[in-house]
Amino acid sequence: MPEDENGSVPESPEFPPLPAPAEAEPVPRRRRRRAVAGVAVLVLIGAVAAVALPRIFTGRAAVSAAPPSAHPLASASAPTPVPGGPLYPPQPTATAPGDQAAWALQWQAGAVAEGNEAKWMAAVDPGQPKLQARYRNVFRTLRALGSTQVEYTPSIGKADRKDPSALVIPVDMYYCYGTDTCGGGGVDPPRVRQALTMKEIGGHWLIVGVAADPAPEEFDPAPWEDGTLVVSQGSRVTVAAEPSETKYLAQVLPLAEKAAATNDPFAATLHAEQKRFRVFLAGEKQWHRWYGGDDTKWVVGMSVPINQYGFDVVLRVRSLHTVTETQVTLQHEFGHVITLYGAQGSRARDKWLAEGVAEYIGWSPRPAAGSMRRSSVRWQIARKRPATMIPKDPGANASVRAGDAYYGLSHFAVDCMATVYGRDKMFRFVREVLVHSETYDVAAHDAYGIGFAKVDKTCTGWIRSHA
Incomplete structure (x- = not known):
């Protein structure tokens, strides 16, 4: 594609652009505990195509995410089915209230792997229609996103201050998206x-x-916790959106x-093949809230790394106005998934x-x-001649x-290493640094057979001459 006099590629005229982004609602900044794997930004880009709307699922969820610690699902073994009908049977050996509550949660968790919505709902107060709807949509959303297993790990409960006969129980809710996120080997789900x-x-x-936001200092919430997600399935990618952003599903x-x-x-x-990618389309409010x-x-x-081998991709969809911009951003973010x-x-x-x-791939x-x-x-x-x-x-x-x-400039640096030393060697350097946390010098000797200082000097000159 030819460049204009400013060195930019002109916008593509083939497709109408997406609507202009809405004004962002002011949202308080929240402390972040877990690093975001990657981001992307583009300027001066083309347009977005409209295509037919694919198959759709709907659901709602509202819980709160945090970094993993213990990992009861690390082996991804199937849960033991609990016998019974629509209401879970009391556990004869569970006499303490906390043990009885934990039994109810065990019963509920097993329903996800079985695809049994009635069993999932059996542990929710039937006298609360809103809570029932919330949990029903949690179940449907998890299933639509491809969740294969759920397990609760409850902590010690305390009497509810408003109702002493009730218990407030902190729980960790572990979930799997098949072997992509729960492949065993001691990896936290x-x-x-x-x-x-x-x-x-x-x-x-x-x-x-259920507390809407029990741990605001954590790296939360996950997108599916917010509300009614609309989920669209492709052969390799699941794309989910808030109701306000569903018009973008067919395009993305x-x-x-x-x-x-x-x-x-x-x-x-990179030996990092992916069975399925997950993409969440965020409006401005969700963009400033999801995952911190x-x-x-x-x-x-x-x-966003949800564990060592699982990633969720989040797009600020109303800031993506063209086909080229959206395509490059998706390839960039998927590039983070495979390189990290x-x-x-x-x-x-x-x-x-x-x-x-990620730019190289994008x-x-x-x-x-x-x-x-x-x-x-x-x-x-x-403005400033690069010295490195x-x-x-x-x-x-x-x-x-x-x-x-x-x-x-980051793209030029990686492109230099791929051009001068070979693409496979560049990816070896990338993996040594990003995955194995090697120093630049050790990684350069391993991948290129020379020290990083020489690589840096060569590529600094290459960037100045090729930019």
Whole structure:
């Protein structure tokens, strides 16, 4: 595609753009405990296509996420079915109220693997229609998202201050999306943290309340906890949206399917093949809230590690106006999923590499010089001649152009390593640093047979000459 006089690729005229984004509602910033795997930003992009609406599921959920600790589902073994009818049978050996409540939750959790909605609902107070609707939609949402197993780990309950006959019980609710997130080997499955209120009604301990936000200091909530998600299934990707964003499902799903296919060869190289990707479309309110939110003004997408091998991708969908922008962002975020697959954590100093390789995948098959960030890269180089291949993070309050340049320069750095030393060696360097937490020098010797100082000097010159 030809560039204009500013070094940017012109917008594509084939498709009508998405509606302009709505005004963001002010949402309080929340402390974040777990690092977001990646983000993406684009400027000066084209348009978005409209296609037929695929199959849809609906559901609601409202619980609270937190980082994993204990892992009762790590082996992904199927739960033992509990015999009985629509109401769970009392556990004869459970005499303490807390034990009886835990028995009720065990009964409920087994219903997800069985696909038994009536059994799931048996542990919810039938006298509360709103609570019943909430839990019914939690079940349907989890099933639509592909959850294969749920298990509760309750802590010691305390008497409810409003009703001493009820117990408020902190619980960890673990869930699996098949072997993608619960593959065994001691890996913690994803979890959400809840504060349930339970009470004995008619001889059965039932859920009579759940705290909307029991742990605001945690990295929460997960998207499916917010409310009525609409879930659309493709062959490789599940896309879910808040009701206000459902009009974008038909546009995003086919682009996400294409992004998954584009990522497959890279995933094979990295031994990080994915059975299914999950994408959540956030309105402005959800963008600032889900997984702790993001207030960086130039960010439009993030990949969030829900455990060592599982990721949720969140798009700031109303800030994506074109087909090209949406496609690149999806490929970028899926790039984070496969390049950080198996990583136990992230280091702030490695952000340039994480974003650079995601850009490399996101713009594929275009090189860095063919991306729409090139004009911003030239702008940044004109302001300050780079002395290293590692660009300086401009920070959350930087201008959109500065953020654009940072991603573009990171892309050039990775593109240099792939061009000069070979793509497979570049991916080896990436995996050594991002997944195995090696130093740049050790990773460079391992991948390229030379020290990182030489790589840095070579690629700094390469960037200046190719940008």
